[in-house]
Amino acid sequence: MTRGRIPGALLVPAICGLIFLVLPLVGLLWRTPWSTLPQRLTEPEVVEALRLSLVTASLATGFCLLLGVPLAWLLARVTFPGRRLVRALITVPLVLPPVVGGIALLLALGRRGLLGGWLDSTFGVSLPFTTAGVVVAEMFVALPFLVISVEGALRGADTRYEEAAATLGATRWTTFTHVTLPLVAPGIAAGGVLCWARALGEFGATITFAGNYPGITQTMPLAVYQTMESGDLDGAVVLSLILLVVSVTILAALRDRWLTAP
Amino acid sequence: MTLMDAHLIVERGGFRLDLELTIGRGETVALLGPNGAGKTTALRALAGLTPLSGGFLTLDGRDLSATPPEQRPVGVVFQDYLLFPHLSARDNVAFGPRRHGVDRRTAHATADRWLERVGLTDHGRRKPRNLSGGQAQRVALARALAVDPVLLLLDEPLAALDARTRLETRAELRRHLAAHPGATLLVTHDPLDALVLADRLVIVEDGRVVQEGDAATITARPRTDYVAQLVGLNLYRGRGEGHAVRLESGFELTATDVVHGDAFVAFPPAAVALHPSRPDGSPRNTWPATLTDIQRHGDNLRVRLDGPIVVAADITPAAAAYLDLVPGRELWAAVKASETRAYPAE
């Protein structure tokens, strides 16, 4: 398997990189107040924040799939003027600090925002400080991850299968649903998982756009931050540990189910 | 009676395909040509996967020039079959009928019937990755035929198979093509596939038809170097002056046929005899030559000779040993007039 010695110039930084990633997690485990853990786990605030996090991340992922897969398809399969620009625009939220995303969302969808003002005056709908606002903030940061990974999967898929479907009488839509989607299903699943993980960890855009109120907008990351702020380090560690365990467990489960492809 | 009538013009980059093609009911036509000749482009244009830049396509009296692929009564067997990997063999075959509005039960019944016809009744539940190359080819054929296409297109249907499977599959494919009531176009670069499977050959080079006709005509009278090589003949062009054809270089070849004007002369490599020195007797069709290349060719050896004309010649290993054949060897070549064919170029 290996061809001769592994060069130290690669091995040393590789191991350093690994330690760098793992050490903080070890620190978290090291500071965990194991004795009070079970009691803290059942605290209503913790349960509430966890429930809210799981619900909003899953909803955000669902909506991202609904909007993101067609968008990825458009980018991968249709040549239109300005396609490069559209792709660049989609990647902007990736490089944008989430807090900036939150401010941008306020200016667009807030009560005095570009679209939000109209929503408020016409329907009396206002997204900030609502659970829906949390979902919107999470979608904003997570959608690019989904679009980019699904677009990659679509580009990697052999388009000749779609041509074969066309010669068998399939329209573009049936080709999409019966051939393209099943072919890129692993890519979509991977994108969805990435999107969900990103949404679950979302903090900056959420606290800026949706605010922070227990049971309504206070997701786990916000609860961690607030607990830490109030000087309750043990509490913050426990919440962090829960978030870590939940995400690792779910990612591992999904990995076995869908992401074992190549 | 003509079922398909097409004039395909496709312009893309520097390439131009300009092909007139007709196929009769029940007829199988092979589109034969070297790589890059435009065979696959022609097939894609017929299927509607590549739009026409000009010309037309009518099928059974219907103009399909601008019809999208899903509305054409055309079935395609792709080079590497393109069976949908997420569907079983049966669902692959049922895919077409389902898209044509047939309900699931009927589509599956149709699929089962076709799988039976190609001898794969027991393989319906298998996914394509669990099928052998020959089985996949047959499923692909069944899938294309299950929509009852007026025009069946096959793109190098045997190219992906190993030699042994190829032999069996070719014979079976011939049976199915003979049974297909519509028109069939087979794209291939393998002359054997073309000769075995097709009723008529259309030879394409550089986007144009260079020769067309039945196998016997083309084999006997090739009109381009490509065709000559394909059928294994030495081919020259010159002016016929009775029994003799004078080539551009001034060299003269004599045949038993009588031709006047622009003409081809052809003879097989086996007709060339090699001598260590100038042979006695007939002075005609004899010339000095230099050996440039030597290769195995079946049980014999095929040598290439330079001289007033470039020739391929087949000789036995015994003769090769006797002649002490090494590249650069000076020899005399001779061809009997009775083994040389001459025919008009127009």
Add this chain to the structure above:
Amino acid sequence: MKLKLAAAGLTAVLAFGLAGCGDKEAGTPAAGANSGSAVTGTVNVFAAASLTESFTTLGKRFEAAHQGTTVKLNFAGSSALATQINQGAPADVFASAAPKNMATVTDAGNAAGPPTTFVKNQLVIAVAKGNPKKIAGLADLTRAGTKVALCAEAVPCGAAAKTALDAAGVKLTPVTLEQDVKAALAKVKLGEVDAALVYRTDAKVSSADVEAIEFPESDKAINEYPIVVLKNAANAAGGQAFIDYVLSADGKAVLTEAGFQAP
């Protein structure tokens, strides 16, 4: 492509950062009141968010008065600062917006001595300019359809708000619990909430966008701001000199100007 975009973003951020630095230096006054003390080096000051404007000014004046010193200011909610200090953050001075957060630090034994109270601050109701919802007191905040932002209870402005609301007997459900007073005020400026309980000083800084409504119960929730040199200060002398400057006449003038009250 992606890389190029990221690089462009980075350039923009750098440009903003540099522009910010330039602004700060522009307003430095050339005062030199304090005569030749031996104070040098960097003074790290952790200060409550509500002190942002006044301490920024004080920092510049202090640097001008003590040649060779640099004041590095870290503003955040007092509770976050206290946590950071107890986790070993490199601070010389801690200025808290409430005794409770100061106690977190002194109880952990991280202060060099007893803290000194240097100002007091009081809550006001911050509303949009022109007071469109006609809010006159705490009771008006409970009206249906009125969105209110409070600070989280862990931060002093949140604790003070709770005290004031309890004193007024008003039961209020805010739409959000912000992490510091500036964030609560920002929500008013953006129009996302109709009102927020913030310090008078913060409302004053943003007087272009918001209006401050005084209310009687704020007397019950006056915040005292303690300041202290920290035990692990790398520059204890510099830290003490900074505190002395805050307590000096110069310092008092700046703080009063910002709306703080003398202790």
